[in-house]
Amino acid sequence: MDVFLELAVILITAKLMGYLSSRLGFPAALGQIIGGILLGPSLLNFVAYGEGVRLISELGVIMLLFLAGLETDMEEFKRVGLPAFLIASLGVAVPFIFGYAVALRWGYPGMEALFLGGVMTATSVSLTASVLMEMKRLRTRVGAAILAAAVVDDVLGIIILTILVAMNTKGTVYVGDIAVLLVEIAAFFLLSYLIGRGIVKKVLRSSHRINLPETVTTVSIVVMLIFAYLAEYFQIAAITGAYLAGILVAGSDDARKITDKIITLGYAFFIPVFLVGVGAETDAHVVLAAGAFALVYSLLAIVGKVIGCGIGGILSKFSPMESLQIGVGMIPRMEVGLIMANIGLSEGILTNESFSIAIAMVMATTLVTPPLLKLAFSRR
Amino acid sequence: MDVFLELAVILITAKLMGYLSSRLGFPAALGQIIGGILLGPSLLNFVAYGEGVRLISELGVIMLLFLAGLETDMEEFKRVGLPAFLIASLGVAVPFIFGYAVALRWGYPGMEALFLGGVMTATSVSLTASVLMEMKRLRTRVGAAILAAAVVDDVLGIIILTILVAMNTKGTVYVGDIAVLLVEIAAFFLLSYLIGRGIVKKVLRSSHRINLPETVTTVSIVVMLIFAYLAEYFQIAAITGAYLAGILVAGSDDARKITDKIITLGYAFFIPVFLVGVGAETDAHVVLAAGAFALVYSLLAIVGKVIGCGIGGILSKFSPMESLQIGVGMIPRMEVGLIMANIGLSEGILTNESFSIAIAMVMATTLVTPPLLKLAFSRR
Incomplete structure (x- = not known):
């Protein structure tokens, strides 16, 4: 199909399905994802x-x-630093153990089982952020904790991936390699925040001197x-980098206008294309063909995050209901999980079958999150 | 290069070079195109x-x-209907004859010479629109005449292309084919305007019922x-369709907000990428290697439009200065010219050499327009 027509169909589907979904009491994002599944290769094959x-x-x-990032309350964010670390660590550990254990029990070899645990670890906060923004709950203590924890577990996920791949290729893990990775990541966050903040502020301020339309936005x-x-x-x-950029720009004079x-x-063009795209990338056949193990595995991916992050929340003095909200907010796996699964496949650790199962798990967490979030946040 | 970094470089180049250009008294668009040439394959090869x-x-x-289209004054537009037709027709005829004659004289075979004339005919108004918007001269009678004439000569260019290709492949032109094309084009414009206007208005109005962010914009x-x-x-x-869409949307209740x-x-993201892209697609080597004929041919492309459209303007009772402004505004060739050249090449009518010459002409008209426009509009 012509790409202009394709974009038109995607955008109109996003708005109509989002509207329908919100009218039925679900988050708009869910409708947009389902719209994407309808348009995607598994059904209409329209895009x-x-x-x-x-x-x-x-x-x-x-x-x-x-x-x-722009809408993150920095004071709130600093306050949730330690809790976020706790939430993220337990939210990585519990699903990892769950995934590894169930795969091992189901008869998968050790390395493959470890990888199936690893794929479960990293939360993709984009969907949760979308739903929380929609519900205007992003600027709460719970919202800040979820976003911060997702940044941390992104990093933890990357570390686990690195260790597993090293274990597979070299048969052993060099502490040096992991140390280098840790130093790199730490350097990125530290330099970004300490040096980046001043530079971003200065660059945005001096961009006012360029009197071309929309320069500050550009x-x-x-x-x-x-x-x-x-x-x-x-x-x-x-997305972790983009979130960090948002936090940095939020400190500038033009934050509100930007x-x-x-x-x-975002909402007029790019974000609808993304949300429909999440659905369009979903191959319903893979999910349906994945079988009983995929079901158990996906269920554990969901329950594991809720338990792990929930305990982290309670240990961090969030109320039980808030801890549940945090746990549900951390359910979605996407980018990092997919990256891991792809690397697992290309390294020969995962088979096509276990790769499909990982994909099915990613899809399940995606579909289940918007309604669960709405449910968790509707009670207080 | 990573695509995120590439986009960042393109955007920052656009704003900086645009700024520099406007500070030196040239239109910002010229700086952006030059920025694109710098980044493009002919020089830095950065994008x-x-x-x-x-x-x-x-x-x-x-x-x-x-x-x-959104900024077109419909009353003004209707008033310039007949003049636009005159301006477009002469603006197509004169360059066509010039291009054909010089190519024939230079020893090109008849069919190739005809095609080199055809490539010269259709104005691409995007660059002119950009510069006129920048100078806030789009909503003038001259601006309306240029935009309307460009729509008409786009259609004339397509007709010429169809005739030339038919002449080449069949050795003869079937009046029936051209009649079908004419009916199709007429149907498109008539249906778009007569039926489209009501539908667009109604769709935009009912889109208010979807209470998702930025729905009307989407x-x-x-x-x-x-x-x-x-x-x-x-x-x-x-682009002709998009311009028409703008005119239709301009008739809706939300025109100002949209x-x-x-x-x-547009200005924060898409248009800078386009303007830098015009430069990035320019291969400076082709222009430099094109030789003497390319120079004469390009010069005639520029002069031909100014003469043809200028006469059209004077016949339509525009003042001589206004007629000159119209002629200069009609100089740029881009999409249709490039499409024609590509078809000419693939049909075997143009050789690689004459194709390069056509490209050089397109580039020359692009580079020469912004400063000439600024000059023509600075005097009154």
């Missing part, structure tokens, strides 16, 4: 999601996290892109 | 302009024309995309 549309979709998720987009790139360079997910402009750019 | 970035660039030019983007697609379907340039939002989307 191709070629390289161009995929780039727009990638920019959509980056803008979503950039916005989440410059803030540039900041977002550069941090997304830097994060990938340091082997962290691009946020409004990015909302326009 | 790849892969499929993704190219789609963003295409969306940029479409948004530019959509904006031009729906207006959908209208733009659909008309760009329909135009291509009817063998007209996508215009502001599209300005944000």
